[in-house]
Amino acid sequence: MIEIERKFLVVSEDYKTNANTKTRIVQGFLNTNPERTVRIRIKGDKGFITVKGKGNKTGVSRFEWEKEIDLTEAEQLLKIAEPGSIDKIRYEVKVGNHVFEVDEFFGDNKGLIIAEVELSSEDEIFKKPEWLGQEVSGITKYYNSQLSKVPFKNWVEK
Amino acid sequence: MIEIERKFLVVSEDYKTNANTKTRIVQGFLNTNPERTVRIRIKGDKGFITVKGKGNKTGVSRFEWEKEIDLTEAEQLLKIAEPGSIDKIRYEVKVGNHVFEVDEFFGDNKGLIIAEVELSSEDEIFKKPEWLGQEVSGITKYYNSQLSKVPFKNWVEK
DSSP states (O other), X not given: OEEEEEEEEEOSSGGGGGEEEEEEEEEEEEEOOTTEEEEEEEETTEEEEEEEEEEOTTSOEEEEEEEXXXXXXXXXXXXXXXXXXXXXXXXXXXXXXXXXXXXXXXXXXXXXXXXXXXXXXXTOOOOOOTTEEXXXXXXXXXXXXXXTTSOGGGOSOO | OEEEEEXXXXXXXXXXXXXXXXXXXXXXXXXXXXXXXXXXXXXXTEEEEEEEEEEOTTSOEEEEEEEEEOXXXXXXXXXXXXXXXEEEEEEEEEETTEEEEEXXXXXXXXXXXXXXXXXXXXXXXXXXXXXXXXXXXXXXXXXHHHHTTSOGGGOSOO
């Protein structure tokens, strides 16, 4: 199906105050090509395989397919993933009628915090919390698949 | 899990006489890198996603993970696959205590017929039918993932 998501940098840690859930995520990629990324994710005690297609012109809409898989199978699949993995904590934060997923990255991506909000249409209005910074929807270097290859600590311009 | 399979060319069409099943297979790849191939397969009216790792030294043992998925989801995933798809008919042929899977390729791989037999150990003995030709286990150009990129019709040496 097509997922519509807008993505933003996060400028303060105030999102933690109102977080409803907090979950560790570790993920790697069987393909990091933005035309067809294949992600293996361990989220808490669950495993997932996710395929995403290329973003559209605005970078907001993107084909996405996901299936839950056994945790032990996810662990096996991560072993043959491309070098570079993503380690982060995801906070779910309800703001108005929407839930923001805020990812605080660790390891080589420490310092990066990204918030995503899923919408039902590209022009849907949503309330912006005060900790929301610059929009980075569709900017490939912020894709987790790219962060696994060129992590935040190696960026020249931040 | 680790799959142990030996692969052979097929030198005559006699395998068709004793075939137990005959199924059309169409498949494409989300990654053709032999270190981590990701295959989307439609087999009859079923869909599958399959991940394979690199073969071992003999090319006979290889990590393989497969999950059945909805047919319509498989069709959507095939749309974002790498260019080049595989179209073949698979015959299952019982020979002694083993079942050979014989793939007759079409399209750009027409003329190629490959038989595979799954074993429980690398040195397991099995009966070789008279239509079995040269062994090609572990030869990358015979991987379906590679045939999708460099099909049989483009081979200089056959």
